[in-house]
Amino acid sequence: MTKTLKRPEVLSPAGTLEKLKVAIDYGADAVFVGGQAYGLRSRAGNFSMEEMQEGINYAHERGAKVYVAANMVTHEGNEIGAGAWFRELRDMGLDAVIVSDPALIVICATEAPGLEIHLSTQASSTNYETFEFWKELGLTRVVLAREVSMAELAEIRKRTSVEIEAFVHGAMCISYSGRCVLSNHMSHRDANRGGCSQSCRWKYNLYDMPFGQERRSLKGEIPEEFSMSAVDMCMIENIPDMIENGVDSLKIEGRMKSIHYVSTVTNCYKAAVDAYMESPEKFEAIKEDLIDELWKVAQRELATGFYYQTPTENEQLFGARRKIPQYKFVGEVVAFDPKNMIATIRQRNVILEGDAVEFYGPGFRHFECYIKDLHDSEGNKIERAPKPMELLTITVPQAVKPGDMIRACKEGLVNLYQKDGSSKTVRA
Structure with missing residues (x-):
């Protein structure tokens, strides 16, 4: 059955x-x-x-x-x-x-x-x-x-x-189902009443403290300070x-x-x-x-x-870290003119004429293009839009919908750490 x-x-x-x-x-x-x-x-x-x-x-x-x-x-x-x-x-x-x-x-x-x-x-x-x-x-x-x-x-x-x-x-959470008093001790903010300062995410030092001698920091002798993160x-x-x-x-x-x-x-x-x-x-x-x-x-x-x-220690954040491609959230679509293929967008981060971007929307819709015909809210042609939440217009190659999001694609290197500890580098 x-x-x-x-x-x-x-x-x-x-x-x-x-x-x-x-x-x-x-x-x-x-x-x-x-x-x-x-x-x-x-x-x-x-x-x-x-x-x-x-x-x-x-x-x-x-x-x-x-x-x-x-x-x-x-x-x-x-x-x-x-x-x-x-x-x-x-x-x-x-x-x-x-x-x-x-x-x-x-x-x-x-x-x-x-x-x-x-x-x-x-x-x-x-x-x-x-x-x-x-x-x-x-x-x-x-x-x-x-x-x-x-x-x-x-x-x-x-x-x-x-x-x-x-x-x-x-x-x-580093503690059992989030029941933690570390924040209370470190910053007098009660984690269990809404005030967690995420003390486990802080950087800490690790010391060697031989009996009767001065404590000695191990910083520099290990890849990174002790982590609870x-x-x-x-x-x-x-x-x-x-x-x-x-x-x-x-x-x-x-x-x-x-x-x-x-x-x-x-x-x-x-x-x-x-x-x-x-x-x-x-x-x-x-x-x-x-x-x-x-x-x-x-x-x-x-x-x-x-x-x-x-x-294990592999599920803690310390030592060499995996680097990933950088995508920056730059805007969202607020209106679309299908006749002229013009999208009105609300800017969230700096946008430049010619930026490589990706549009995505509900239903796992995606497409990539370049910022083209960038204009400000008054219709002036611009090369750079630095003002947060400004309304802009661009020409798009495909239909978009209000609520679709825009990411800027940043080229770079990706360092992928292998299970055996080695690494390989590929271009993003």
């Missing part, structure tokens, strides 16, 4: 209302956002209630869902006002809240009945018994701890009907495993990332899911293109986290 596969949702980060709209336009089935309370990204562009309502309306009109992260660890007094806040979100039509603290879970369940509750990855759920515990308390979905292996994920899926949400792309996760090649093992939601990390990042990564995972649901052969045919596309956005080196093995 042929196994029927369930299509997982692609869940994208949305740190601002603009990013919410971009994520949905580029294929996200759902987005997760932060309100102005109870979340873990105090420096993200968190939503006001007015923005929240606009975002929910925008998503629902396009068949997408919105979840709000309320995953902080509460200290005494932090929970004040949570009941009214949850009720307001429920009445707006929010699809679910993502919570980790039992106090907030109880408050939401009792004071805002009807609002769906998902368990945050901060709660470190690593086995099916834990899933069943939360199911008895009324939760419908659990965000898997990042420390779970693929074999453990498969076993959890066999033993529980609770929805599984699992991370597939983005930053990894993990590489980023990327599961684009392993989407078949996620789907075959019944993951309900594929989560992309990055509420503080740019619209270039959100659009690109969402586009890739949407294309990957669509292709595999059509056929394994279709997925294999586009897999390399998906990998290449993901390397066009700014990010750290990539690995598969804990899914297939316990990370």
Whole structure:
């Protein structure tokens, strides 16, 4: 009997209302956002209630869902006002809240009945018994701890009907499911209440401290100072495993990332899911293109986290690093005149007449061309556009759509480090 596969949702980060709209336009089935309370990204562009309502309306009109992260660890007094806040979100039509603290879970369940509750990855759920515990308390979905292996994920899926949400792309935390006090110690900013200063990403020195002698820095004797900084996760090649093992939601990390990042990564995972649901052969045919596309956005080196093995020193950022081609996000299309093949674009970075650029859009559409007939908003011919957010016009060789993005292609060398430690250099 042929196994029927369930299509997982692609869940994208949305740190601002603009990013919410971009994520949905580029294929996200759902987005997760932060309100102005109870979340873990105090420096993200968190939503006001007015923005929240606009975002929910925008998503629902396009068949997408919105979840709000309320995953902080509460200290005494932090929970004040949570009941009214949850009720307001429920009445707006929010699809679910993502919570980790039992106090907030109880408050939401009792004071805002009807609002769906998902368990945050901060709660470190690593086995099916834990899933069943939360199911008895009324939760419908659990965000898997990042420390779970693929074999453990498969076993959890066999033993529980609770929805599984699992991370597939983005930053990894050096601490267990993000529960860290390093930031508290180093900068007096509470990571578990939204103030993480990412102390694990800092540069540190390493010392030799012989008994009774002066400490001696080993800097210069090792390739780089001691690092706690993990590489980023990327599961684009392993989407078949996620789907075959019944993951309900594929989560992309990055509420503080740019619209270039959100659009690109969402586009890739949407294309990957669509292709595999059509056929394994279709997925294999586009897999390399998906990998290449993901390397066009700014990010750290990539690995598969804990899914297939316990990370080693190779999944930490230190020593020689892999260099990748540089692509710069330079603009987005706001209008298109098909008769004259003229695109009106909103500039995001400096654009020069003659620049080699790539246009891309939802549905994994791409084409390359050169900036031609560059004019400013008043119709003046210009050679260089240095002003951020300026409206410009260019002539394009193919049709484009509002919302399409533009990257500048920068030629250079790519240093690819091999598994044996050697390297080869190829021209980008």
